[in-house]
Amino acid sequence: MEQHVYRFGADRTGADVTEGNASMKFMLGGKGANLAEMARLGLPVPGGFTVTCQTCMAYSNAGNVWPEGVLDEIKVALADMEERMGKRLGDADDPLLVSVRSGAPFSMPGMMDTVLNLGMNDESVQGLIAQTENPRFAWDSYRRFVQMFSNVVLGVDSDLFENALTEKRLVAGVRSDAELAEQDLRELVAEFKQIVSEHVDPEQYPEIVVDGKVVFPSDPMLQLRLAIQAVFGSWMNERAVLYRALNKIPDDLGTAVNVQSMVFGNKGDTSATGVAFTRNPASGAREFYGDFLVNAQGEDVVAGIRNTEPISDLKKIPALHEAGEELERIFGILEGHFRDMCDIEFTIEQGKLWMLQTRVGKRTATAALKIAIDMVEEGLITKEEAVKRIDPAQLDQLLHPQFDKTAQFDILAKGLNASPGAAVGEVVFSSDDAVARVNEGHKVVLVRWETNPDDLKGMTVAEGILTSHGGKTSHAAVIARGMGTPCVCGVETFRIDAGAKEVRIEGSDVILHEGDIISLDGTQGIVVLGAVPLTSAEITGDLDTMLSWADEIRLDETDGRAYHVRVNADNPADAELALDFGAEAIGLCRTEHMFLGDRKQIIQSFILSADEAVRQKALDDLLAVQTDDFVKMLRTMTGRDMVIRLLDPPLHEFLDDPRELEVEIARAEATGALSGKELEERQALLRRINGMTESNPMLGLRGVRLSIVYPDLPLMQVRAIATATAQLKRDGFDPRPEIMVPLVSITEEHVRVRAVIEQTLAEIAAEYDVELDIPIGTMVELPRACVVADQIAQYAEFFCFGTNDLTQTTFGFSRDDAESKFIPLYLHEKILPVNPFETIDPAVLELVKMAVDKGRSVNPDMHFGVCGEHGGDPASISGFFNVAGVNYVSCSPYRVPLARLAAAQAKLDARK
Structure with missing residues (x-):
């Protein structure tokens, strides 16, 4: 029973x-x-x-x-x-x-x-x-x-x-x-x-x-x-x-x-209650940390209704000294037993200590790294255990902005440094207002007397959290640290009138109103009036140590396979940032991003002009700027692979909005603002743009289909890649581009585009008298490509999985619409367990595995990568490596450190 x-x-x-x-x-x-x-x-x-x-x-x-x-x-x-x-x-x-x-x-x-x-x-x-x-x-x-x-x-x-x-x-x-x-x-x-x-x-x-x-x-x-x-x-x-x-x-x-x-901490001055940590959960320092109250019950401590005393002062009270000594002894017992920082709740009833709870304590990313590294040095845990203990998503805290060290500012108020990081935003006084303002596109700082669990929805969207009461173990502090949100608690000079939506600062004539901008630094516990410039942190110190341990683990080939991490980067700045963050190569360079800004007019000329001379001039101009782009990118990545995807999105994305053009024409017709010829030209332009409109552009003329319908485009792009590579080789660099054909679903699509690529490479190699050994691969992002992967693999050196589109086409979901229209409802109703555009769906992962297995069956030397958003999702990375058997994941620059750690954890999981 x-x-x-x-x-x-x-x-x-x-x-x-x-x-x-x-x-x-x-x-x-x-x-x-x-x-x-x-x-x-x-x-x-x-x-x-x-x-x-x-x-x-x-x-x-x-x-x-x-x-x-x-x-x-x-x-x-x-x-x-x-x-x-x-x-x-x-x-x-x-x-x-x-x-x-x-x-x-x-x-x-x-x-x-x-x-x-x-x-x-x-x-x-x-x-x-x-x-x-x-x-x-x-x-x-x-x-x-x-x-x-x-x-x-x-x-x-x-x-x-x-x-x-x-x-x-x-x-x-x-x-x-x-x-x-x-x-x-x-x-x-x-x-x-x-x-x-x-x-x-x-x-x-x-x-x-x-x-x-x-x-x-x-x-x-x-x-x-x-x-x-x-x-x-x-x-x-x-x-x-x-x-x-x-x-x-x-x-x-x-x-x-x-x-x-029940035991009672409210039986007079010989009784107390408190919450404590065996180490500092904000910094990781090896010190007892926490709060207590004399003559109180536990809810008084965490609710923030009374300002607490630091745990270090417990032994200073004669009536509580003996219990304080015993508490410190128990700290050591629990940390040694659990081999981790412990969070403890206790009550002292008339001098007698009682333990009410212990658990592995929540901590900031900074503290998590320091505690794990210190415990390795203390011999409590191994490097592998230390790497497994760090939540990859938590590292995001360390990449959050900090106050610019060169900034000049006056401190408006001070409180407790409850959760590190810096934030700038408009003052709001309720969770509902926080959500509403963020939905309107504003950044906010939630200012409360003290938060309670019902404030969670506002806390999750706020850039930072500030309370006038409560200690470092109050609700606001604990939740903010867990979310990685900067938080300053116990700002006692703040006299908050939530009803009037204003704050009077004691000792100052400053009055803050809803919508005023403030900055807070949760690392220092300070509040500043106005916006302070912010800077991003660097990978140094404990973070660098932990990631180096992670790299040792994921790149260990004693089991026959290393787990590699690349970056999605489209410009030299992102490439340099990614190298600083530990990326090994570029797994995806999206060439369409090189057509934006001032260059948008060039691609528009090619798309819309009926004049062949104008179209050729546009191609020549694009060739020049693309060659220059690739020279800079490949020089930055010298000695490292760089996967370059040929043009992928529908061409209409480079065109003006036809609705705006319709409005312009209607106004011109009504006001006579344009001459008859000018008006005719605008109307002709509208007809050409409308002629490119597709009912379902994500499944329309894009990817490899563009290369077949407009063969001059891939020819131009390949010439730019080959020319940049040849120039750099001549100058003594080691460029390693890989050319990727997107959205292939039919083997013959890849075969035809590959023939154009190979012919162009041969021409440039002969022109510069260099050898151009550039791998040519396929971006696998359609279910049919997975099914016929063994056929495509006969003509490809690598596959890279675009899991964004593969998820869209597997589910039949439009990502742009599904995430705003019905996926939240599906998650709430438990129709879906997770958002499949954030964490890889098992069925999509099975398609990836199928394609890898089929590809390797005919081409054992093929390599495989993932370059969709899932490549930076810690929950997905283990599946890609351990289930599907890919060689690398590729993600945005700021997610590279997370992916390095998650890949190491996946490697450790595979050893079990």
Whole structure:
């Protein structure tokens, strides 16, 4: 029979009764599995039990109906827990209080729900007073429970309770909740219950209706069942779904629920609570990092409602010194056991330390690199393990802009350097406004008193995040670091009025309004009025070290094959940047990009003119500029391969918009702005442009078809490539171009264009008296080409897969339309698991594999590459190398470092 509930912790004799361990995170969730592991290590973990992730999904899939037998298992586990703790839930003399926390297999900080102090009612509060001799503490715990349970479980707006708290503080004449007296708290409990009665729909919660009126539930077992159900339900709340989509976490994993005996950090000055890391998650420095609060509960720390103290000051408080010493000892135990930086939650109850959670901590890219490298040097992990630990997508943080070191600016305000990187944008005060402004094409900085999980949609689109409250472990800081978004927290001089959409800066006459431009530096924790120039980072230091380790792994040929990384580059600047980023060669040079700007008029003359002399002049001009382009590019890449694709897009892309030309003609006809001859010429031009219009241009006259219909074009391009190569060879360089024919689907297409290429190469070689051994290959981007790849391979030295078009034509999707029209809906409705234009689809990957296998079957010396957008997607790279067996991937310059790391990880995966 399936087990739904697992115990953890010790009994009253100290004997461990834990049933799980760290390897069971997909059953017990990360939190439950690690609670069990800490208990097995003999650390002080309050006893409890975990309801499995599978139970959550079974409950949800059955329409929120409990699987048979689970509630009975929970009752048994609760009775065991009561026996172990020597207390009973809801007891009027010595009550057991519990926390009910979520715990998914992957860390989702702040995305799901928690209920603390469960078991409080009018009887148990008296028992808590009797046991603690602290009425204020008891009523504060009761107040917290009613507030949290009502919001999380019953769905009452949290602002109703916050407003009541604010009013009570004003009446009492105090500044913080901690200063409220026992009588104030007792009155708040009554007020909170009344709020529940007035704002909960009795039809939605019939279990708590008495005589037709909603009554806050006093039965602890009912409280527990409703709380577990609410935590299960939070798996599918909006912010959790969005977080999983952003982090590519499957929706079918579910969350576990951890029911754990409460320990209290709010029992006076000998008690505290905190969140800490065994190393600095922002910089990676080997130092204890985090925040704590005296006389508080855990939610106070992460919610940012009180400004915290740094963890380094914990031992400085005499009443907490011993617990602080023990905490540091446990830091060492956990880091040594997990061999990684750990994120820890703890509570000190009247001097006694309790461990409430540990997990491998989230960190910035800078910290991830330093921690991994330091741990290799410390002998904790190997180089291979270090390379596997770095998320390739996270490296993008290091390539984000920084403040230009030469820029001059005045600091407007300072806060905590919560997440590194720099950002410039317009001030906005809500997530909705952030999304709206970004959709209008603006860059924004989200400015909040403190963020909460519901702000995730605004945080994901903002260039940067700024809060006036909260520490380095607050919600804003943790989420921003995970996303790689610059963040400055705790800017205490910011007096934010979100309603008025303005900020007054204490000690200054500056007032910021919505739409004003600010700059922030999350590395230094500073805010600047106006826009500061930004610069990109360089690959140096720890990043260079990690990538060099990655290169050693991916280029190791002891298994017979290296994994190569090339770049998509169309100009010398991109080529030079790519070399700086570690690209080995150019995998795709798109020649059509060389026809833009001032040269657009030249190609237009060739396309539109009926005069053969004009067309030939255009070809001559294009030959001159293309030859110059290739000389510069091939010189930059001397000694390295450079795949040059012949003209690919439909010719209409180089022409003016016919709709704009129609408007111009209509205005001229109405106003007489053009002479009769001029008007006739414009009308004739419109007819020629309209004559080139296609119903479906992506499947029309483009690619190899252009080379066949307009043979002068490929002839000109090949002459330019060959001439540039010959000139450079004569001058002592080592140019290595490879010519690629695009969009081939019929073998004869490639054969005919290859004949033109070979004839032209021979002519230029003879003209310059040099040998031109230039490989000729095919860009495979149509399903038919994959099916007949063995035929095409007889006439090609290489295949390069254009996975953008291959995905379009496999699915029958138009990328330009699908991603805006229906793919978001498909993702939301789970019709598609991922966007196939971002991560390679298995069916498309199977086509790539088919073409590789067929190509190698007739030409064992062929080489194969991928140059679509997928070539820079870490999730796709392993499939290209390990499933399809390609030789290289090619991507945009800024994705080269990500691809180098992902390729090394793919190589390590292949060794398993």
